Amino acid sequence: MTTQLLSQTASEIIYPDSDGQPMADNTIQFRWINAIYYNLAWLFASDNNVFVAGDLIWYPEEGNNKLRQAPDVMIVFGVPKVDRGSYQQWQENDIAPQVVFEILSPGNTRKEMNRKLLFYDRYGVEEYYLYDPYKNRLMGWMRSESWLDVIDQMNGWVSSRLGIRFELTEETLVIYRPDGQPFADYLEVQQQLQAAQNRAIVAEEQLQQERQKAERLAAQLRAAGLEPDL
Template identity: 60%
Template sequence: MVSQLESEKQSTIIYPESDGQPMADNTKQFRWITVIHGNLSWLFANDEMVFVAGDLLWYPVEGNPKITQAPDVMVIFGVPKGDRGSYKQWEENNIAPQVVFEILSPSNTQKEMSKKLLFYNRHGVEEYYIYDPDKNQLSGFLRSGEDLDVIDSMDNWESPRLGIRFDMSGEELQLYLPNGEIFQGIEQIKEQLQQKDEQLQQKDEQLQQKDEQLQQKDEQLELLVAKLREMGIEPDELK
């Protein structure tokens, strides 16, 4: 009876899918969130067991919906891609997001960011990156043992999990994919996808043309065989 009551209690707990806060406070913050999310999604597009999410509520503890955070971008290795209203860790083989990004806006306070750091430290994040686009300041933390430790220098830092590189030598952060290509904006990614679709379409058209040519050759061969037989010649006898 006790276990049944506990089960019914668990089933009535509501885990909201929104915290009522906007995804971004301004266009600059939104642009950075979408660029990081889009390029990481592109990077792991062919790996079905890497889930990349933006502004998605993460619940690490079953039964306590008050313990939650919505990282600007988070990457989780070992769980399948797919749509989710929130990330309930206990429903995902208890796998915590390994990499988290936060993009600062003027409204973010030091107290708020300190709480986020404590949250990510407590709940198993392996890499945590914070970028302030207004001040062009980047901070990073890497898990060592039980805690997230600050990364001394972020310039040319390479993420152990993602393989991406952070370049702070310019007027704003530049991010590079493992193949050396720079992170691109969403419009550029769309253009690349469109170009790939066009290339695939061209290949399909070429294959279709080859099929048509082969079909024409087969038809010509059949006509030749028919003419030979009209002349009383069996094509097999010519071999």
């Protein structure tokens, strides 16, 4: 009798969309992840071949669903901007995420972060940025030949891939877009939008008042037998 016990084939392996871990451990980490994600998504919104994701599981090798990481934010150049349950690299022309961000929380251990660094180094990340908002410390690595090499001076550093600039003040990290404008959070954008809408309403009201004034003046001129010069 032929034994029916066969090992799982690559096509039968399930690659879960969730690792069971929360996106963030606290509000500070969550706010930074969202700010970086949304600003980069906005920056590359018009390029359909740049994919920006937050807390998405990345599987680098087919056949191994245990080998994975979920970067806080990752950017992939050369793949379509479409929704995904997970990033399975062999389904993406074997293109690895080129840029990865991690935001530290008090619960992250050095062992855990060293393991992530080794993973990103081994599987092809070109630029890796790690920010600790509690200590206001920024570290970065850039691929040099075949490995990720630490960036000695991050203050003022400009990302080769993204064109963004990092500036460390005494209180916090400020990231600037290529046009020189700082990254903004959602509340700031909404406040700016509301302010712009208010200015537009005021301008429209003033224009309407000027129109009404001009119409009254024209009516007075006609009543005096004069034709207004419109």
